[in-house]
Amino acid sequence: MTRLPQAFFARDAAIVAHDLIGCALVHRKRVGIIVECEAYEGPTDKASHARFGPTKRTSVMFGPGGVSYVYLCYGIHEMYNIDTGADGDGQAVLIRAVAHPDDDDGSDPAWGRGPGKVTKALGLDRRHDRRDLARGALYVAAHATPPAVNVGPRIGVAYAGDDAARPLRFWWRDHPAVSRGPVAGRTVPTRRRR
DNA sequence: GCCTGGATTATC
DNA sequence: ATAATCCAGGCA
Numbered sequence: 339m340t341r342l343p344q345a346f347f348a349r350d351a352a353i354v355a356h357d358l359i360g361c362a363l364v365h366r367k368r369v370g371i372i373v374e375c376e377a378y379e380g381p382t383d384k385a386s387h388a389r390f391g392p393t394k395r396t397s398v399m400f401g402p403g404g405v406s407y408v409y410l411c412y413g414i415h416e417m418y419n420i421d422t423g424a425d426g427d428g429q430a431v432l433i434r435a436v437a438h439p440d441d442d443d444g445s446d447p448a449w450g451r452g453p454g455k456v457t458k459a460l461g462l463d464r465r466h467d468r469r470d471l472a473r474g475a476l477y478v479a480a481h482a483t484p485p486a487v488n489v490g491p492r493i494g495v496a497y498a499g500d501d502a503a504r505p506l507r508f509w510w511r512d513h514p515a516v517s518r519g520p521v522a523g524r525t526v527p528t529r530r531r532r
Numbered sequence: 533g534c535c536t537g538g539a540t541t542a543t544c
Numbered sequence: 545a546t547a548a549t550c551c552a553g554g555c556a
Contacts, residue, residue, distance in 0.1 A: 376539070378539075385539070386539085387539080387552095390552095390553065390554085393552075393553070394552080394553090395551090395552060395553085396552090409539090409551095409552090410549095410550065410551070410552095411538070411539065411540060411550095412537095412538060412540050412541085412548080412549070412550080413538090413548075413549035413550030413551070414540070414541075414548065414549055414550080415540050415541075417539065417540085419539085432539055434539085451541090452540065452541065453539070453540075454540055454541065455541090492539070493539075493540095494538085494539055494540075495539060497537090497538080498539095
């Protein structure tokens with residue numbers, strides 16, 4: 339497994355989110371295969387934390403891509419994101435589900451469902467906020483042949499008005515570890531990874 | 533400073 | 545359907 343370079347993350351959030359499906363998220367000895375994620379765009383995206391512009395918490399989203407963004411949601415769950423795009427554009431991708439590399443049917447309950455479980459499975463928390471994925475024990479690696487990927491609306495963003503319906507959620511089609519299913523969406527053409 | 537409301541999940 | 549549990553961000 340080879341670490342993906344900063345350039346991989348320096349692209350648009352929706353592109354990176356699509357390409358991330360099937361990649362491995364690695365933290366020390368733990369490996370999760372990314373099966374579901376969502377793109378959050380800059381200040382114009384009313385679902386994004388970037389909608390208020392750069393703040394103490396979200397300024398990392400406005401930096402160059404390839405850096406972790408970890409935050410606490412509902413006072414209970416830590417959410418793992420990766421900052422994407424060019425310096426200044428305020429994007430990120432939320433990792434919503436990972437699968438155990440050796441658990442082909444996705445039935446391992448310890449790996450569970452939903453974005454709150456991703457951090458638990460990989461041993462991540464807010465200490466990993468702003469961690470540079472280009473070096474160190476936390477990184478993303480290409481893993482296997484890019485799978486068939488579906489797209490659909492993001493989850494839990496009903497407050498975002500018209501942005502709630504935009505197709506910015508990506509998942510490995512028919513993968514059992516996807517957080518909510520069965521899932522409706524359309525299949526996007528497999529793109530060659532950079 | 534105070535107040536509101538979550539990019540959720542497990543359980544009733 | 546609702547509790548759990550905390551803090552960011554807006555507004556005064």
